[in-house]
Amino acid sequence: MSVEPDAVRARLLDTTFDRKFAVLFGTISVLVLALSAAVATGDWWPYSWIAADLILFAFRFLLMRQCEQARGRGTTGPLAALMAVGGAWSVIFGLGCYGCIASGHTALAVLAALNVAGVVGVVSSRNAATPRYAIFVMLVVSLPYVAGALFSPAPGMFVVGIQMPFYVAGVIIVLLQNHTINARMIRAELDNRDLAIKDALTGLPNRIFLQERLRDMCSELAAPAANGGNPFAVLSMDLDGFKQVNDRFGHAIGDMLLRKVAERLKRAFRPDDMVFRIGGDEFVILLPATSEIEATYLAKRVIEKISVPFDLGVGAAIRIGLSIGSAFAPVDGSDPEILLSCSDHALYEAKRTGKGRYWAHARAAN
Known part of the structure; x- marks a missing residue:
């Protein structure tokens, strides 16, 4: 048996x-x-x-x-x-x-x-x-x-x-x-x-599972607790310079780079944090029970880790960057679509102001 x-x-x-x-x-x-x-x-x-x-x-x-x-x-x-x-x-x-x-x-x-x-x-x-x-x-x-x-x-x-x-x-x-x-x-x-819920290339959870988990976390916001619920942060991420790597070295190297990035992302966050690849060079991180100070620290740390050159066996180290935008629940909203929209907006501002940066939605909205 x-x-x-x-x-x-x-x-x-x-x-x-x-x-x-x-x-x-x-x-x-x-x-x-x-x-x-x-x-x-x-x-x-x-x-x-x-x-x-x-x-x-x-x-x-x-x-x-x-x-x-x-x-x-x-x-x-x-x-x-x-x-x-x-x-x-x-x-x-x-x-x-x-x-x-x-x-x-x-x-x-x-x-x-x-x-x-x-x-x-x-x-x-x-x-x-x-x-x-x-x-x-x-x-x-x-x-x-x-x-x-x-x-x-x-x-x-x-x-x-x-x-x-x-x-x-x-x-x-x-x-x-x-x-x-x-x-x-x-x-x-x-x-x-x-x-159905995993990205075939990186093994990370995909957009389908992100939506499911985000719905569950939003439903827990109204749960009775001393802090009024279970607040969390949503980080939207986009690689800087990935398209140039793909164009120069080909899709096989680009895929290898995405797998290496996924590994670094998983190591850069806490055990309870969840890393998702939602398509292309876009990633989303859910940080349960996280304050804005903690989210800022984690975001800046992962930007530093991704900026370390990658050795993919092409004769030269490959350098890319990472831009991050964040939204916080329930401050920025308690609906999955609203939170993702807010973090995307903050990500846009981070890339607009110079890339390789972290931007919170509260700052982007001002």
């Missing part, structure tokens, strides 16, 4: 939290079976089973809600606790079904067999993200019933005990096949998504 990348595993885990109805239906089925056992046997253990099942149902439902909420925040949530409670439920369910077949009541044995088969089938379909855990649950649920059937004095139950492992083994094979198919489909979807 191969280890899936985190992104694939996260998508697979989505199926673990979105089927609360299956848990509810399973609880109702178990309660019917346990009540039937209580009436048929007159023993105390079915009532203990009912109480344990109701308590575990409450815990499972609560933990699934917490996992769903955590997923909405981009975190994992109490998945380990959810799996532990599910494992405890499986053990109690298996023991209860063993009690049903050990009671000698044919109707209880049939009902227990139907419940075991149902649980094994449901686990196989909804736990593709965690196949090892699913196999554990299926075995814990079914093996007590198999043992009870093999040693039951009732006529024909021995055959059921022999047949049940083959059924469980078949479902496990289907589970593993579904896991492989689902993981392959998700990987393909993520690969296509990656191709």
Whole structure:
């Protein structure tokens, strides 16, 4: 069983939290079976089973809600606790079904067999993200019933005990096949998504992803916080002298230069800053939680780094420059198009006044 990348595993885990109805239906089925056992046997253990099942149902439902909420925040949530409670439920369910077949009541044995088969089938379909855990649950649920059937004095139950492992083994094979198919489909979807939002030449996020991320950051501006939201800066950049390099040395060298520039840009900013190539020799940087002083420092630092000559193996060092214009949210606006327009305007002013400079929109507007 191969280890899936985190992104694939996260998508697979989505199926673990979105089927609360299956848990509810399973609880109702178990309660019917346990009540039937209580009436048929007159023993105390079915009532203990009912109480344990109701308590575990409450815990499972609560933990699934917490996992769903955590997923909405981009975190994992109490998945380990959810799996532990599910494992405890499986053990109690298996023991209860063993009690049903050990009671000698044919109707209880049939009902227990139907419940075991149902649980094994449901686990196989909804736990593709965690196949090892699913196999554990299926075995814990079914093996007590198999043992009870093999040693039951009732006529024909021995055959059921022999047949049940083959059924469980078949479902496990289907589970593993579904896991492989689902993981392959998700990987393909993520690969296509990656191709759609990345610039093929530099590997940087492209204009499509810039627009998505900018929309998300603008929506967070209204989020309640001590500072009234989550302010950020937008830097629009344009290379100075790139066209001359392209004309003199050709597009292959121009492409190599763009890749080198992308590498320097990524190294020049902080880990949380996002660098985008939006076309040609144009780049945009998003600086979350950044003041104007910080943005000015970062912009001037990257201008210095890009001005260092590039050695591209053409016999002479290649020199280019960088002009930068900035806009700040929410001061200059809280709409993606407005912020990009403001930073473009500031970039125009930086190039108009001599290139190789940084210009803030607030200055450009004056």
